[in-house]
Amino acid sequence: MEHFNHHSGDHLALDSAKIYFEVHGDSTDPPLLFLHGGLGTLRDFNDVLPRLAKRFRVIGIDSRGHGKSTLGTAAMNYQRLALDAAGVLRHLGVERCSVVGFSDGGITALRMAAQADMRVERLVAIGTDKMLKPDDPVRKLLAGVTAESWTKKFPETVALYNALNPQPDFKGLVDAIVPMWLDDSPSGYPGDCVRQISCPLLAIRGDEDHLVSRASVFELVEQVKGAKLLNIPFAGHEAHKDQAEAVMASVNRFLE
Template sequence: MTVFNHRGGEYLTVGDARLYYEQLGAPDAPVLILLHGGLGHIETFNAITPHLAHRWRVIGIDSRGQGMSTLGSAPLTYERMQHDVERVIEHLALERVSLIGHSDGGIVALRMAASQAVTVDRPVTIGAHWALGENDPARALYEGITAAKWSGLFAEDVARYEAINPQPDFARLLEAVRGMWLDDSEHGYPAASVGGISAPLLVVRGDRDRLVSRANALELVEQVPGAQLLNLALADHSPHETHPQWLLPVVEAFLNQ
């Protein structure tokens, strides 16, 4: 199997939440963990997993409350999602990992690389904020989103969530994720802590991304020593889904350095 399909994976219990994950590729290959975007699931990486699974032991984790993972009762924060991923790494006895994180998953990847609680060899972020400024246009979008609006925009995604999640409650999930997006505390965006990232970092942004500005991506690269920016012309917020043929050669070259 070279794609995620929400069948045959495993669960890890963290507190009162159950985290679902799947693995692809050879068990003895270098480990690459894929972290999906907000209100998504691991299948969103399936345009690139067949290629990656030839070289890597690819692990996809459904973030708590999303995909087939349950939400639990604790407040949802980027810090909590970071610790969830670290618990999966500990559970699988992984000594070192590389990361590809999209949007929310990229924010978690930045927090992990900055904290250095686990050994992160090479993080890749796609369409991910490192901080959300007071005047960032994305803030107004987050403030105005509702479950009804999201369902109208992404009806198929919501239907998939309701079909596979063990405890589906999209309105509750949307409020939890929205609160995380707007969280300005130390439990949220990595902010200035990204300056402590020592691992080589690749920051990917589609030039038609209406959520993460070019300035935000450039600010991140300028704060992390040696970080590199891939700004893909004509691509949107999710180039791993819409333009994998442009993204993969650069990501593969970066990971294999």
């Protein structure tokens, strides 16, 4: 399986932004879409791609403003990200696909799966909340994120962003994404709309995830008929990186 590389892809103009995407694999293989987390890139899934037991036509998207995608002038919200992903799939002629989403990508994927016209076959949501409650202590943590604090904690991700982005403005990206994390409007988290999800769902949480609680993931799977929950010990928010082998054993069975 090839890796996402930020060299072999293309851009699609969508609502004032140019969205970067890559496709690897045979066009006859079933499509599998990967949606990364906040302030990440499609490369964040490169650890798991070689562990896929089945052959897929893998599709990776850099969310608007991230990686090689430009930010544009439209408001950043989960609804917009879902529309971007749907636009790329339409452009590629993909009518139905399975999705693996992490964090913001998982929230985006939940929104997609809750809408019948998005036609999600199967959904793996890693480190994903369906909503951010008003009293959730994570709200204060997210509200305090700045370009300076992120750069100090994760300098390598900012260096990659500056090297890749055609219109680099990391402060502008952070100023756009923090309100999305705190968005309580209908354009934000899917909330109880997840009850409308009819495709199979596998929700994965690292047991040491400081951003997504056990209770919130349990609530998610309780609201989606037939959903499965995988809680991974000795893993944090990025469970697919911290315990890739354990995570992919279940993901491969789920995607069979």
